[in-house]
Amino acid sequence: xxxxxxxxxxxxxxxxxxxxxxxxxxxxxxxxxxxxxxxxxxxxxxxxxxxxxxxxxxxxxxxxxxxxxxxxxxxxxxxxxxxxxxxxxxxxxxxxxxxxxxxxxxxxxxxxxxxxxxxxxxxxxxxxxxxxxxxxxxxxxxxxxxxxxxxxxxxxxxxxxxxxxxxxxxxxxxxxxxxxxxxxxxxxxxxxxxxxxxxxxxxxxxxxxxxxxxxxxxxxxxxxxxxxxxxxxxxxxxxxxxxxxxxx
Ligand code: OAD
Numbered sequence: 001x002x003x004x005x006x007x008x009x010x011x012x013x014x015x016x017x018x019x020x021x022x023x024x025x026x027x028x029x030x031x032x033x034x035x036x037x038x039x040x041x042x043x044x045x046x047x048x049x050x051x052x053x054x055x056x057x058x059x060x061x062x063x064x065x066x067x068x069x070x071x072x073x074x075x076x077x078x079x080x081x082x083x084x085x086x087x088x089x090x091x092x093x094x095x096x097x098x099x100x101x102x103x104x105x106x107x108x109x110x111x112x113x114x115x116x117x118x119x120x121x122x123x124x125x126x127x128x129x130x131x132x133x134x135x136x137x138x139x140x141x142x143x144x145x146x147x148x149x150x151x152x153x154x155x156x157x158x159x160x161x162x163x164x165x166x167x168x169x170x171x172x173x174x175x176x177x178x179x180x181x182x183x184x185x186x187x188x189x190x191x192x193x194x195x196x197x198x199x200x201x202x203x204x205x206x207x208x209x210x211x212x213x214x215x216x217x218x219x220x221x222x223x224x225x226x227x228x229x230x231x232x233x234x235x236x237x238x239x240x241x242x243x244x245x246x247x248x
Pocket of ligand 1: 023024025027037054104121163164165166193194195196220223236
């Protein structure tokens with residue numbers, strides 16, 4: 001990462017009044033949560049078959065396997081703490097109107113203090129496969145009794161994890177909120193995503209099309225958003241901590 005890039009990013013962030021921080025698994029990697037595709041940070045999809053774990057077909061065939069895998073993720077999230085990147089993003093609210101649009105199902109942005117967080121790929125609650133019931137809050141993984149698979153208390157149908165699986169539409173409300181924020185912001189900061197999963201991956205293009213700047217933060221230079229104005233290569237926690245927003 002060049003000093004120039006860091007200076008440009010700092011200037012763009014200081015000038016912005018409405019910022020969308022668009023995040024992926026990489027923002028939580030320094031909290032010990034595995035990414036899906038980055039070999040340096042777990043690459044879950046090189047060890048597990050997404051077809052079996054995050055599709056409705058997989059759930060129909062083996063709901064126990066799906067629940068056990070999601071509970072494993074849940075356990076990791078429960079013991080994880082927000083890292084420097086989550087905290088810096090939360091602090092950014094002191095300087096601008098910030099909407100976090102995340103592909104992550106963890107709640108580390110919220111626990112760091114971010115107040116406007118849009119989950120494009122859902123979260124770790126349970127929801128009904130038939131009716132509109134959703135668990136009011138995530139049940140602690142320890143509390144799930146997987147000898148009895150989760151059921152909907154409203155209609156007795158099987159419950160499933162409230163994450164968005166391959167082949168499914170994104171949650172409508174989240175899409176509306178994300179599009180509104182991306183259609184209005186004067187800066188988009190993309191942190192820790194390989195931008196390979198659509199339609200989330202193309203959402204920041206709305207910012208580019210309006211001629212607004214995009215900053216990309218990623219450990220892998222080849223994963224920077226292809227239309228970004230400034231690329232900051234390095235770990236999100238370290239890179240963002242290097243951007244000082246205090247005015248002296
Ligand atoms: P990926 O695993 O595809 O990408 C993680 C990105 O984070 C990679 O580009 C890494 O280089 C980068 N990275 C790793 N550590 C980092 C760090 N400390 N700082 C900055 N960058 C870092 O994860 P996503 O792009 O989030 O969907 O994947 C998108 C979706 O694919 C997920 O939401 C999930 C998955 O299938 C569903 O489950 C529906």
